[in-house]
Amino acid sequence: MKMPLSALLGLIFTTLFFLAAIFANLLAPYPIDAAVGGVWEAPSATYWLGTDTIGRDILSRLIYGGQVTIFVATASSLLAFTLGSVLGFVAATQGGLVDQVLSRLVDLMMAIPALIIALVVLVVLPRSLITLILLMGLLDATRVFRLSRAVAVDIAVMDYVEAARLRGERQGWIIFREILPNALSPLVAELGLRFIFAVLFISTLSFLGLGIQPPLADWGGMVQENKGGLIYGKAAALMPALAIAVLAISVNLVADWVLSRTTSLKGGRGG
């Protein structure tokens, strides 16, 4: 099978972003929080992307910030994925009351935008990494639940699942050994979309000042701290914005390609 150019580019950029995040300590030329130069310096040989609102090296902060953004997004999308798919499979195989309760609960959570729920809950919750990951994972699990339930309902009526039931296999066996392997390909594409959603969501929260708190930095927060420079024509705020855009588009291109190859099922990707 031949990979289209767009998907290949997306894959290369995604890999580069992840490598930069993993090896941030080796790659970043300056520490994350040190004011090394003047304020709003233009890009130069010393500061490749210039300096920010208090003279920190933008490239270094971009690399460390990417580490935080990518870590939080990966953790919360994995959580959303695990929680959503396991509950979705349980709802599909159990049916009856369990299915009804879980499905109506998910309907309720999806009836209002995730951002509004997050804002209401963040009034009271501490704004720590762990709460943000749990909150985003829980909110996003609803979409994975819908998709995995739909996929599993189709699989649960197959003969081989029926055979496993008649053999007297337990619920856990049926979910993990019969349904999961056959539901994997549409869910993998969905994982990419969930990851993008998490990147955009954490960036938006940080941009609003409600996500990652200093001394940690992430891309959304960087856009926010440098927004003052935009009025004087300084592009510092555009660098992290550009990073968010490129990462989101790259992962999107890969996910679209996986999706178009494997299945006609598509999960929601709205807000």
Added chain:
Amino acid sequence: MHPVLILVTQRVALGLLLLLAVSVVIFAGTEALPGDVAQAILGQSATPEALANLRESLGLNQPPLTRYFNWIGGVLTGDLGVALTNGQDIAQAIGQRMGNTIFLAACAAAISVPLAILLGLVAARYNGRWPDKVISGITLSTISLPEFVAGYFVIYLLTQVVPIFQPVAMIFPGMTFWAKLHAVALPVIVLVLVVLAHMMRMTRAAILNVMQSAYIETAELKGLSPMAVIWRHALPNAIAPIISVVVINLAYLVVGVVVVEVVFSYNALGKYLVDHVAKRDLPVVQAVGMIFAAVYIGLNILADVVSIVANPRLRHPK
């Protein structure tokens, strides 16, 4: 009773029930969390007196059920209580800002809806050829941008590279309509970019779906121009899904305005909401959150009602 009327009534009743459930979620969302709400708002260093005062003003000494009914009763009668941070009447503060939010969202809707349908028609007309590819390519990339990123690109482009607008959107009560329009131009452009893509793609898909039908082939064979075929034959038959997608995307503006208002420091409901999340002002956030949720659900009900009414099979029962 007419079957359409029955369906519509059912849908609206379900929607109201959902709204009630959502009000419980918004109220109880903070209740269900571990720990004390008063402690969370004031922080660890709060004195016992301050905690007791806050509990008193939030009514935390009463049982949750009583508090919920007091709150929802207040919401229904327009009494939203006072803000914790400055004691201002919340209903009044919302009243002052609501108009600005509606103005912004209405401008965005007035531009994005016709534009999305037009672009969708053009993309469907030139399906697979370069105009379709250009339109689809651009909308595909705006789909993956969060509102604030799109916002900063637009600000940089239109205030620095081509300086024709102000980066901050401020409108005052005394301004003329045109001055207001000029002031909100940038936030409106950003909102249009954000919602355009979905609407345009769904319009294109709905038209292409109809283009498979036999009557389209008939219209083509009798020699109508491609645009006339789309305009006179495909569009009227695809209008129901298009309207429903348009309304759902207008609901999506609810999220969009929250972020865009913060980007442009536009003094309206969304910025009011975000500011008070940061200040941990629970009554304000619950009230404004409930308004946004109600508008979102209301528009979704409207989308369903429109698609029921627009379905001729339901309108003329056998």
